Amino acid sequence: MTESTTSQPVDKDRPKISFIPKDYKANDRNLDDLIVITAQVGEPLVKKIIMDPGSSADVLFYSTFQKMKLSDKNLQPSSGELVGFSGERVSIRGYIWLQTTFGEYPNSKTVDIQYLIVDCRSPYNIILGRPTLNAFNAIVSTVHLCVKFLSQDNKVITIHRD
Template identity: 35%
Template sequence: MKNYAHEVRGPILTNIYNLSERPPKYFKRESADVNFREADARHMHHPHNDALVVNALIGGTNVYQMLVDNGSSVNILAYSTYQKIGLVDNELLPFYNDVYGFTGPPVLVVGRIKLPVTLGEEPWTATRITEFVVVNEDISYNGIIGRPLLREMRIITFIHHFSIKFPTPNGIGWVKGCHVDSRECYNRALHMAM
């Protein structure tokens, strides 16, 4: 949070249209266009208002019911999920900032940890080590993929197609959301609110 606030107060960027100032490429196929075709939306339930919920490989474990949230300023992992992955508390680093949800009061933060996250299916996978804030609150998802990971992996979300796409060394990776998981998490959230 403090780093982000510092970046905002930093000098105003100039020459943003100067391509000679472009950072080095990530992959050979970085310039591949990311597009969503109408054919990609086949087998989706339309119309829908489901939250985008995907599966991810986190710390070597398949983690289901991860919410993709463009509005979250941190990546979040539920403490129960953290324990199911097989990680122990002494691996957690302290987290000194508060995390707020829509309900007002701050959520109970246990700590933070950096874990590898892999998205996609072979050969179109991408892996990044990213920081998760571990919270000990009842949340209806196993975790939240927030803006930090979305930015690091250069993920593009498209709700109509209920999927995400991102560049990989072998082309464009793609992960479809799961309507069943999304609705299960939504129903769980409704029951927790009652």
């Protein structure tokens, strides 16, 4: 007797997401590059957003939070720490829910995302981890240096790195 290992039913009406050679837009074959995009987070467009499928959290750095002209009054209390790859610990200042949009209308999708706010230095403004990737049903291809997701009207949309 065989058991199915699929946890969710397959939706036959949803388009399949796949990557093909023409998705590859990089000038060189350096496969160690990160996928850094621009997206609308709250009101502004935010640059230097890293897509990190290895991260279990979505992080908005406090310096970016301030540049977005968000008030500390909007922060929801949260205790705890984030632990980085090398074991460093960073205190969480709080969290905030912000509408986040991938793509440009009409080829876009908007989802409410919970960002943990941390006050530490980073070359990036935001780290988007598995919670956001899963909320968008997004698939990241580090080989093609892009991310694909289904838009509001069920079209496959591709965002290439900046």
